Amino acid sequence: MRLGITKLRTQILLFALALVLITTLVIQAISWWSANTFNQQQIAQNIITAENILRQYIRSTENNLVNSARVLTADFGFKQAVSSGDKDTIASVLANHGARINADLMLLTDLSGNLISSSRSGSNDREILSQIVQDLLQKPATAHIVMLDNRIYELILLPVMAPRTIAYSLVGFELSQTTLFELKDLTGLDLTLMNKDIPVHSTLEGFQNNERFVDEINAAHSRWLWLDRPTFVSSEFMPTSSSENPVSFLFTADLRSIYKQYDDMAYQIIFIVFLVILFATLISTVIAHTLTTPLAKLVKTANQFAKGHYDAWSEPGQASSEIRDLASALQTMGQEVKQREQVVTWQARHDALTGLLNIHTMRSTLSTIFHDYGQCVVIAMYIQNFRQINDRLGPEIADACLSALANRLNEFETEAAKTNARLEGIEFLSVIQLTPDQNPKQIVEALLATLHQPFQIGNISLSLHFYAGVCCFPEHSQDSKVMLRRVRIAADHARRNRQTIHIYEAGEDEQHLEELMLIESLQALLKQPNNIELFLNFQPKVELHNDKMETVEILIRWHRPGIGRIAPDKFIGLAEQSGLIVKLTHWVINETFKQLRIWRDQGLLLNAAINVSAEDLATQIFVII
Known part of the structure; x- marks a missing residue:
């Protein structure tokens, strides 16, 4: 008894503590989820805003580049110098015009993309420059972010017309480290200029500019207790760029400041939870002590009910009105469970419409029936004309007809024991024990003669006709599963061949399996x-x-x-x-x-x-x- 009381008291205590802990975890999870959802939405909105700012920046500089390039390509002296191939004049014009608009790069190429003149000394790789010209020609007067001579530029291209196109003028501003820090001030996010997944310029510190740059950012984590949390959230922005040498922007949001705010709140919640646990421990101990004695008696009674002893009952003794109500309810429940258990057990074993044993019960008990009966005849029957009855007279008459058939099967008089079952739909099974002097076929004929007599359903007289398959135990098999399969095969043979009675013959089982195999093969x-x-x-x-x-x-x-x-x-x-x-x-x-x-x-x-x-x-x- 003492062990039972202690166990119950412990359970109540653990319940109180678990309730506090679960409530805390739920509050913590909801707080974390709400904060995390808000922060993710805020970060996503910040990234969208940053992308819009970057687009606006590119569009603004694009307008300046286009206007400047149009002034240059419209200059008559410049056109004349380009037409005559005067490189000194071309270089001078490019340098002067670039200085006026603060352009970082002024280029002039022929129609094949070969460099004619440049405002910046450098290698100007011919293949890369030719590819850039081809990409710019796809969208002339549109800014492209390209990489040339290990520098990143915002370039536009305009043709030099005299009056037909004789050359291409390229004007661009360099996107440098300084430019990225200016954009960072505008967007509030770190930016990285990427060329083929390799950083060129970045406002992030502590990372090497190599091919592992993105992996290192994604692998960066901030640890809190046993949790690893990502330090950064990144989003790539693809501007209009070169197809062979693409350039992209990588926006990165630092989450450490957000984590710090959440961590401070979590520590405060943990401290409050610790105080609540102490208080809950004291209260639950007192409550457990007052409940253990009467509840222990109820537990004993419930254990007896669990074993099926529904008549076992003991009063809980001195207890509160709630405990007495619980005891009364437990006693009533035991009686009701006993009744329902009997009903459920019967329904699980019998067909709901006819009250006969169902197919599951027959499969599980047929071996026992054979053992008890010894020699017996097994009859499987199909109703021939049931579909016409159901279609013409309706399901209510059809169901009543099946119930009347079940009653007649039960009322059929035999010299020994019998068992009847409804297998599926219109298929019924009878197992009839044979006495030494009885002939199985005569038993089957007598049963069918009884079933062929008209059924009176209300004001309607109905006659049923049957196809019957017959097997004898133990002649046709001593295995219950084999017997059930063979008698159904015999009944199916009688139905297909329009026979009233068909006794199973050797080989029909194999023929049935062969037919099933042919049907499956044909379907495939x-x-x-x-x-x-x-x-x-x-x-x-x-x-x-x-x-x-x-x-x-x-x-x-x-x-x-x-x-x-x-x-x-x-x-x-x-x-x-x-x-x-x-x-x-x-x-x-x-x-x-x-x-x-x-x-x-x-x-x-x-x-x-x-x-x-x-x-x-x-x-x-x-x-x-």
């Missing part, structure tokens, strides 16, 4: 667009009045590798039974159309006759075809 073939097993034969039909062949009859054939030809009446019959006949007919129609088209292209016009089933005629798709 119909899904293949170009199968080689199914093919058509074309039987000519000659008109007697003119001795001409104008029509062919379409005959489907099936050749299975390793087996040979499958008889048409066999696989077509299986297709009708399994519901594949419509798909098979569509396959035949499609293949026939293909062959008629081939013949028509060869100048041979023939009609085709295709055999169809009644199920084909009932489908809407066939009517449309």
Whole structure:
């Protein structure tokens, strides 16, 4: 008893502590989620604002470059110098004009992109310059961010017309480290100029300008307790640039200041939680002590209920009104659970409509039944005309008919024991114990004679007809699963062949499995667009009045590798039974159309006759075809 009280007290204490901790964690998680969501939205908005500022900056400098370049290309003296190839005059004009507009780069190239003159001394790689000219020509008078001679420029290109294009003028401003710091002041974010994922200029400190620059930024983390948090959030901005030597901007937001604010708040919450835990420990200990004695008795009673002893009951003794109400409710619950358990157990084992055993119960108990009965006959029955009853008289009459059938099965008199079950839908099963002098077939005939008598459903008299499959235990098998499968195979054989009674014969089990295999193979073939097993034969039909062949009859054939030809009446019959006949007919129609088209292209016009089933005629798709 002492151990039980201590355990309960501990549970109450742990519950109080867990409640405090869970509440704290939820508050902490909500706070973190809210702050994190707000910060992510704020960072995303800052990045969008920074990109807009950068676009505005590029657009502003682009306008200055375009206006300056138009003044240059419109200068008559400059055009004359370009036309005559006066390099000194060209260089002088480029230098003077560049000085007036504070341009960092003034270039003049021929139509092939070869450099004629430059305001800046340098290598000016010809291939790169030629590629840049080609990219600029795609969008003339539009600023491109390009890299030339290890410097990054904002360049525009305008043609020099005299009156046709004789050269190209390129004007640009350099984007330097100083430019990035100015943009950082405007955007509030760190910026990095990247060329093929390698930084050229950056406002970030502490990182090497190499190919691992981006990986190092993404790998940077700030640790708090056991959590690793990313230090930076980056977003790449792709301006209009060279296709072969692209340049991009990398915006980077430093999250450490945000983390510091959150960490300070988290430490304050942890301190408050510690105080709350101390208070909760004291209160929960007192409450646990007052509850343990009466609850221990209720726990003992509940344990008895859990074992199924619903009549076991002991009063909780001196207790509060709430505990007494709980005890009364527990007692009532035990009685109700007992009743519901009986109902659920019965429903799990029986068919809801007829009250007979269901298929799951039969599968689990058939071995026991065979052991108890010894020699017995197993009968599986299908109702022949149930669909007509259901369609014409409605489901209520049909259900009443099934209930009446179940009653008649139970009322059928036998000399020994019997067990009845409803397997599925209109399939019923009877297991009848045989006495030494009884004939199984006579028992089956007597049962069917009883079932063939009219059923009175209200004011309606109905007669049911059956297909019955029969197996004998232990003659046909001593395994319950095999017996159940074989008796259903026998019933299915009786239904297909319109027999009232069919006794299972050796080999039908294997034949059934073979038919299932053929159905599965046929279904798989119909899904293949170009199968080689199914093919058509074309039987000519000659008109007697003119001795001409104008029509062919379409005959489907099936050749299975390793087996040979499958008889048409066999696989077509299986297709009708399994519901594949419509798909098979569509396959035949499609293949026939293909062959008629081939013949028509060869100048041979023939009609085709295709055999169809009644199920084909009932489908809407066939009517449309």
